[in-house]
């Protein structure tokens with residue numbers, strides 16, 4: 001079952017909304033500045049009046065006749081009876097109400113808890129997929145590439161606490177340690193609620209305790225107490241811990257009954273090949289590149305550069321399928337219409353957040369004849385793959401978000417049995433890459449040890465079904481987490497029904513004389 005996801009803004013699901021977010025942040029900063037101006041205006045009025053009051057006092061105290069005159073006496077009584085009440089009213093008057101209500105009006109558009117969870121979970125999975133250390137990420141070293149930016153301790157601590165909630169103690173500890181080491185820029189957040197060192201060491205102690213590392217926990221608590229010797233809560237926890245260490249010495253560590261998550265589950269979903277550094281070599285050792293001029297008459301004039309990545313299943317890259325102008329047009333047309341990508345809901349009772357995390361992108365659908373660009377693209381693709389474009393699904397334009405990914409999956413929707421009952425399925429997949437992705441974001445086939453990195457203008461094409469119409473399990477594929485960049489892809493699925501003459505049912509693709517579609521390149 002395919003459902004459109006909820007229509008709320010999901011900031012982490014696509015990077016197309018990042019400029020809106022930046023603009024909002026800018027507006028709110030200007031608003032805060034206005035608020036500060038109003039506060040200083042109030043303080044200035046108060047200071048000016050104090051100055052006048054002090055001057056008056058000096059005159060009075062210098063005068064010997066003061067308080068003898070009825071005018072002075074009257075004036076002092078009037079002043080003290082009325083003016084201080086007026087000051088009270090002035091002091092109580094709220095400053096910057098307009099600015100406060102402006103902030104209130106923007107609250108609904110600010111990122112929500114789920115946006116933070118999405119973002120934090122994205123970082124966690126990116127870290128797992130590329131086997132990065134928290135301290136490296138915090139210092140701007142991403143999968144071997146050093147960037148001129150880093151994360152502050154508030155950010156690291158927030159990640160650590162998020163991971164504690166997920167009971168992922170090991171990487172939670174990494175992030176808390178990174179937070180302790182992070183150089184703190186004096187941003188407004190540090191000023192408002194900067195994490196105190198004692199607090200961070202206390203959390204470090206707690207995380208170590210959860211991992212039954214009692215000595216490490218004690219050490220962390222001792223440092224916490226050094227920073228904050230009078231904190232009674234930290235002291236009590238420290239004492240409890242000391243007792244526990246005493247009773248546990250020499251005994252086996254107790255296994256926690258709850259399942260504690262570590263990151264081995266991640267490496268199953270996202271194997272290390274996302275980086276392109278596969279442990280096992282791919283089947284085709286050589287590079288096979290051909291000019292395809294055989295699947296359409298027009299290609300004799302303009303052959304398509306085609307790289308063959310795998311024979312069975314048949315996987316190829318088509319080069320120069322989209323021009324930079326067409327790519328820009330598709331992206332700019334789509335930008336305002338993207339919604340969180342539809343997801344296959346496996347468990348309807350689970351909350352939305354849980355069901356949607358394996359595909360973190362936004363997308364929009366277009367018919368073949370949506371625009372001149374899509375019409376041309378359809379014609380070009382039809383020529384390049386030799387299949388009938390009248391039998392295809394709509395185009396889906398996709399943009400990935402922060403560490404955006406599509407976990408390992410198959411594109412076909414049916415079981416072999418249902419498919420042979422006559423229900424339509426996805427014979428082949430085409431993924432057009434609209435952008436280069438500076439780091440990460442490859443399309444990875446675990447069964448084939450092939451990682452394809454997006455190259456603007458190229459298209460990845462493969463058959464999901466073998467020549468007999470059965471599932472090809474080796475077409476399992478992953479949209480690897482984006483590390484840096486904005487990954488735009490356009491997908492196009494070709495239906496099995498309607499291709500009977502272009503891709504007839506044959507015993508195997510080596511029965512070459514029957515091949516009509518792009519597979520005939522391997523002849």
Ligand SMILES: O=C(O)CCC(=O)C(=O)O
Nearest residue numbers: 406442443478479489491
């Ligand atoms: O973005 C990718 O690399 C994979 C996308 C994909 O598998 C899909 O859209 O079905």
Ligand SMILES: [Fe+2]
Nearest residue numbers: 409410411477
């Ligand atoms: Fe897919």
